[in-house]
Amino acid sequence: MNSLYMPKDSFIHNLDPRTKMIFVAFVVLSSFILNDPALQLLFLASLFPLVVAAKLVKPYLISMQFLLLFAVLIMTVHGIYNPIGVTPVFEIFGGLTFKYESMVYASVMSFRILVIGTAAVLFVMSTHPSDMASALVKWKVPHSFAFILLSTFQIIPIIAREAKIVMEAQQARCLDVKGSLIQRVKNLIPIFAPLFIITFMKVHQLSYVLECRAFSREGTKTSLRDTKIGSKDYAFLLGIVVFLTFEIYLQIFLSGSFNLTTNGLLTYSLIGTWAVFALMIAKFVIKRVQGFVGGMADA
Amino acid sequence: MLNNRKAIEVYGLNFQYPDTKESALKDINFSVDYGEILGIIGPTGAGKSTLAMCINGLVPQVIQGDLVGEVFVKGMDVNEGNVAKMSEHVGFVFQEPENQLSQMTVEEEVAFGIGNLGVPREQMEGRIKDALKQVGLTGFEKRSPLALSGGQQQRLAIASVLAMNPTILIMDEPTSMLDPKGKNEVYDVLKSLKERGMTGIIIDHEVERIAEYCDKVLVLSEGQIQMFGPPNEVFSKIEHLHQLTMHAPQVTECLHQFNEQFNKDVKLSTNVEESARFLENAYKSI
Ligand SMILES: Nc1ncnc2c1ncn2[C@@H]1O[C@H](COP(=O)(O)OP(=O)(O)O)[C@@H](O)[C@H]1O
Numbered sequence: 001m002n003s004l005y006m007p008k009d010s011f012i013h014n015l016d017p018r019t020k021m022i023f024v025a026f027v028v029l030s031s032f033i034l035n036d037p038a039l040q041l042l043f044l045a046s047l048f049p050l051v052v053a054a055k056l057v058k059p060y061l062i063s064m065q066f067l068l069l070f071a072v073l074i075m076t077v078h079g080i081y082n083p084i085g086v087t088p089v090f091e092i093f094g095g096l097t098f099k100y101e102s103m104v105y106a107s108v109m110s111f112r113i114l115v116i117g118t119a120a121v122l123f124v125m126s127t128h129p130s131d132m133a134s135a136l137v138k139w140k141v142p143h144s145f146a147f148i149l150l151s152t153f154q155i156i157p158i159i160a161r162e163a164k165i166v167m168e169a170q171q172a173r174c175l176d177v178k179g180s181l182i183q184r185v186k187n188l189i190p191i192f193a194p195l196f197i198i199t200f201m202k203v204h205q206l207s208y209v210l211e212c213r214a215f216s217r218e219g220t221k222t223s224l225r226d227t228k229i230g231s232k233d234y235a236f237l238l239g240i241v242v243f244l245t246f247e248i249y250l251q252i253f254l255s256g257s258f259n260l261t262t263n264g265l266l267t268y269s270l271i272g273t274w275a276v277f278a279l280m281i282a283k284f285v286i287k288r289v290q291g292f293v294g295g296m297a298d299a
Numbered sequence: 300m301l302n303n304r305k306a307i308e309v310y311g312l313n314f315q316y317p318d319t320k321e322s323a324l325k326d327i328n329f330s331v332d333y334g335e336i337l338g339i340i341g342p343t344g345a346g347k348s349t350l351a352m353c354i355n356g357l358v359p360q361v362i363q364g365d366l367v368g369e370v371f372v373k374g375m376d377v378n379e380g381n382v383a384k385m386s387e388h389v390g391f392v393f394q395e396p397e398n399q400l401s402q403m404t405v406e407e408e409v410a411f412g413i414g415n416l417g418v419p420r421e422q423m424e425g426r427i428k429d430a431l432k433q434v435g436l437t438g439f440e441k442r443s444p445l446a447l448s449g450g451q452q453q454r455l456a457i458a459s460v461l462a463m464n465p466t467i468l469i470m471d472e473p474t475s476m477l478d479p480k481g482k483n484e485v486y487d488v489l490k491s492l493k494e495r496g497m498t499g500i501i502i503d504h505e506v507e508r509i510a511e512y513c514d515k516v517l518v519l520s521e522g523q524i525q526m527f528g529p530p531n532e533v534f535s536k537i538e539h540l541h542q543l544t545m546h547a548p549q550v551t552e553c554l555h556q557f558n559e560q561f562n563k564d565v566k567l568s569t570n571v572e573e574s575a576r577f578l579e580n581a582y583k584s585i
């Protein structure tokens with residue numbers, strides 16, 4: 001409720017947070033090693049079973065929608081306008097042409113976002129924030145840093161609620177939050193200034209509380225939650241190493257000898273993102289219309 | 300040496316915040332015995348919070364300023380140690396429930412303080428269970444502290460402090476942010492702690508509760524002790540309280556008004572039963 005963590009009983013959830021952090025680093029690294037849209041797409045597909053294993057398919061797809069927005073934007077705008085493109089692939093209305101080189105560039109970029117996004121979502125949704133903090137402490141990260149990280153998770157919902165209160169209070173003082181765009185941007189100041197002060201005061205007070213709970217005491221500290229690296233983690237890490245070796249082998253010895261990135265693949269992935277995007281918009285519109293009709297019916 | 304020392308001893312305490320003209324505390328002297336509950340009352344800005352924070356060393360070690368005088372807790376000079384060290388002896392509960400919570404679940408919140416003390420994990424479970432039981436939050440272990448009511452949050456803050464096994468508990472306006480139900484919950488906890496022989500200091504504006512639960516009352520105004528003694532004695536000096544823009548418990552006020560109106564001299568009391576008896580006798584003779 002107050003974090004993105006989704007408690008489930010799964011193989012991924014039971015991994016040590018440190019293993020999962022290494023996994024995220026591995027995915028980021030891979031997304032740069034695999035500098036080819038087809039390979040990245042394959043990589044993305046090979047990550048999906050992990051999402052299934054973590055029993056997080058639905059929340060994963062929901063959060064992916066937002067990243068897909070970026071993908072659509074990048075693939076469309078770069079595909080048409082990026083100046084590195086020379087070879088035309090296909091033309092849409094108005095003489096706008098998608099070019100091969102720019103499409104490759106745009107696809108690599110957007111698939112990289114999706115791949116890293118997948119790993120990040122997997123990590124955040126399957127790791128209890130407190131476990132992450134205690135795992136970091138085991139990596140000799142200072143206690144206070146781990147605490148800052150953890151309390152950030154804790155304070156976000158508090159700030160969100162405080163923001164709502166401030167907003168309502170300012171609205172009651174005739175602050176127009178529904179005016180033109182410029183007006184709305186201007187209005188951020190009377191909302192953020194008090195919000196900042198409130199947050200500052202809360203954190204300040206918390207520092208006294210921490211002092212009274214012996215936070216600055218020297219010597220060893222213990223924690224309720226324990227994380228252990230076990231055989232599961234070693235197996236998982238081994239898998240990562242194998243995969244990484246394979247990637248590097250692929251990139252060094254086989255690059256150029258075959259080419260999966262065809263015009264067809266690029267075009268279909270572009271159209272695919274468009275289709276999903278269109279679906280999202282349709283869903284949004286239907287919801288709005290339903291709400292509207294519902295509202296009318298109520299009235 | 301420990302035996303003839305009191306739980307809390309304050310001698311000639313003066314404190315001044317930086318960049319202020321007047322001292323927040325002026326020549327404060329008092330002591331609290333083991334097992335006693337002291338209530339501190341006074342108008343806003345009287346220096347109640349400052350005084351409370353002097354007792355665990357938060358003032359002047361964390362909140363800085365000029366301090367003169369001595370504060371002893373269980374015979375130890377507070378300012379020779381530090382706040383973290385003192386936290387094993389003095390628990391401190393603040394006014395705002397939510398600002399005292401920093402962990403993801405109730406049990407972790409309680410575990411945080413004892414974890415800082417280095418209590419081994421095997422002992423933690425038991426101490427968490429005991430502390431939650433004392434404040435009536437058994438069964439809430441896995442909940443998020445943010446999903447609790449104000450009264451529950453404040454009790455959680457108390458449990459987190461109790462788990463650290465302090466001898467003395469200080470509560471600075473623990474109920475002023477709470478609704479009547481929350482206030483009752485917190486005072487019920489205080490009552491059971493008193494029965495277990497906990498030494499405590501409570502700051503509150505609700506004089507009825509102070510009169511009921513405290514063994515001694517200290518009235519503070521503009522940084523000075525105005526009165527110090529058992530509740531009955533302090534609240535009998537009702538005119539002095541009125542001068543300080545404060546009031547006595549409602550029963551005492553009632554007796555006082557009766558005296559004023561009918562020009563009588565009924566003895567003032569804070570106890571409902573006693574007051575009723577006094578009033579009945581006096582009323583018959585009108
Ligand atoms: N951090 C501070 N810096 C300067 N002055 C302060 C600070 N905190 C409190 N004071 C002043 O000290 C006096 C006593 O404050 P406080 O102990 O909070 O009173 P109370 O708790 O009785 O309302 C007040 O006049 C207040 O303005």
Ligand SMILES: [Mg+2]
Pocket residue numbers: 347348349471472
């Ligand atoms: Mg105060």
